Amino acid sequence: MxxxxxxxxxxxxxxxxxxxxxxxxxxxxxxxxxxxxxxxxxxxxxxxxxxxxxxxxxxxxxxxxxxxxxxxxxxxxxxxxxxxxxxxxxxxxxxxxxxxxxxxxxxxxxxxxxxxxxxxxxxxxxxxxxxxxxxxxxxxxxxxxxxxxxxxxxxxxxxxxxxxxxxDISSYHSINYAPVSSDHINIIGVANVSLWHGYDRLIRGLGEYYRTSPHPKYQIVFHVVGAREPYLTELLTLAEQENVSHLVIFHKPTQGKELDEIFLECHLAVGVLGGHRKGLHIMSPLKNREYCVRGIPFIFSHIDPDFPDSFKYCLQLDSSEDAVDISDLISFVEQLRNEENINVSMRNHAFSVLDxxxxxxxxxxxxxxxxx
CATH class of the missing domain: 3.40.50 (Rossmann fold)
Structure with a gap:
């Protein structure tokens, strides 16, 4: 609606x-x-x-x-x-x-x-x-x-x-996000999650990250907001199989101030990572636009015409079944950690292109x- x-x-x-x-x-x-x-x-x-x-x-x-x-x-x-x-x-x-x-x-x-x-x-x-x-x-x-x-x-x-x-840009307000600390990065994904969102790729990536990094530089926590059955059980099971259940936090569907409070603690947002599963390689999901209006950098795995390579606040990943390489996400977040007024720059882009x-x-x- x-x-x-x-x-x-x-x-x-x-x-x-x-x-x-x-x-x-x-x-x-x-x-x-x-x-x-x-x-x-x-x-x-x-x-x-x-x-x-x-x-x-x-x-x-x-x-x-x-x-x-x-x-x-x-x-x-x-x-x-x-x-x-x-x-x-x-x-x-x-x-x-x-x-x-x-x-x-x-x-x-x-x-x-x-x-x-x-x-x-x-x-x-x-x-x-x-x-x-x-x-x-x-x-x-x-x-x-x-x-x-x-x-x-x-x-x-x-x-x-x-x-x-x-x-509708006026329906969202920009948020000043918590700075990246020296030891943790919080990631958020907001969706009525389905197979096409590809969140399983990120959870599998977290599993590989912790298996191959005995002393990881960052603790990576993935906040999933809005997942419902039947896919919720699949993600819960996958997180357990990958031994990252304590690092994948599931929140009930929420909006407004309660959702804002979760965003305030996060440094990176997750768009669609599985559009290829329904044959789509060029997409313009609403979530990418919502993240941009809010002013939080985000990732996705398709071509989005509104976010070209020159737009530095998003990261396009491979459109495949491969697990997400968490080191790529860390590098992306680190590149932006000292930049000021990210939310202002992203919202200005939204006003000119996305409304x-x-x-x-x-x-x-x-x-x-x-x-x-």
Missing amino acids: PKILGQLKGFKQLGYEMNLLCFNQSSHVVLTSFSQDSEYYLKSKVLAQNNTNLITRRLSLLRLAEQYISERNPDFIYLRYPRSEPLYLYFLAKVRQKRPNLLILSEFPTYPYDQEYEGGCSKKDKLVFLLDKITRNHLKYFIDRVVAINYAHPIFGIDTISIDNGI WSVKLKAVQNYIDKQLI
């Missing part, structure tokens, strides 16, 4: 009046409206109560969306792609039938995504994927453009607008041309 609200705020900064129709955390269908004189969302109105039946709940959202579009007569709609299925195609067909000139854009947060359904996914996920594969090639009859994150080729026969992920009002300009250019 923070990403979606950030996008809406970015659209508003570009001059569009935007409202959001979606499920909230209680699975109610809500309409979130933005005031005309404020950058922040104003209120959320519940349009339909929670229903435990997934099909009924989805029908409720699509029915209310169709009704809202008919009543408000917008110039364009911006959909977050939910995976295709017959009900979704029916919704698009009815909207297109009633509003043949309506501009319909759909964002694909990840593409390609087929590899996400390989291996041990649930029966529900397998059904979702099957319905998607059966129906997705019909999307081209209803959607005018796909907005794709770091993907510039047609998707299911639909031309794309390629953008990088952005962030959603910057990222959505390519979408704005397309919309404005079509509405002339």
Whole structure:
């Protein structure tokens, strides 16, 4: 939800009046409206109560969306792609039938995504994927453009607008981090952790570091924030197997002041280290952007267009299954230890490159041309 609200705020900064129709955390269908004189969302109105039946709940959202579009007569709609299925195609067909000139854009947060359904996914996920594969090639009859994150080729026969992920910079404040001491380095990774995050590579790296360094220069501690089952158990087991359980600290999902306090003790953050596991080598994960806005140096293992080699506050590792070489991380941290105002420099980069009002300009250019 923070990403979606950030996008809406970015659209508003570009001059569009935007409202959001979606499920909230209680699975109610809500309409979130933005005031005309404020950058922040104003209120959320519940349009339909929670229903435990997934099909009924989805029908409720699509029915209310169709009704809202008919009543408000917008110039364009911006959909977050939910995976295709017959009900979704029916919704698009009815909207297109009633509003043949309506501009319909759909964002694909990840593409390609087929590899996400390989291996041990649930029966529900397998059904979702099957319905998607059966129906997705019909999307081209209803959607005018796909907005794709770091993907510039047609998707299911639909031309794309390629953008990088952005962030609502005002939602994060910069933090002055603890200086690196002479004997320890704290690393933080914040995510609803999955295989694609590749945290296992860092834990295996810690194991190798302590096995090969009887008298290590630094004590390296890895703080994992937000890991949940089933992957939490896998990481716990791996840390035990590598004999680093006492050096891998698992924190419950947290945010706000409590999360800030953990960040204050850390010197380095961990982005995605396993994007190659789903065939992605060019990515723009939100976590990289959040770390940059906060002002903490970070690592990742893919190409991120917003952080070129000249940006010295991040370290790109190999995109492989190899354990992370902890000595590389130590050298990186040591290179920056005497530099002043790192958080200011990183936040300035974020303002100039990462804000959603910057990222959505390519979408704005397309919309404005079509509405002339």
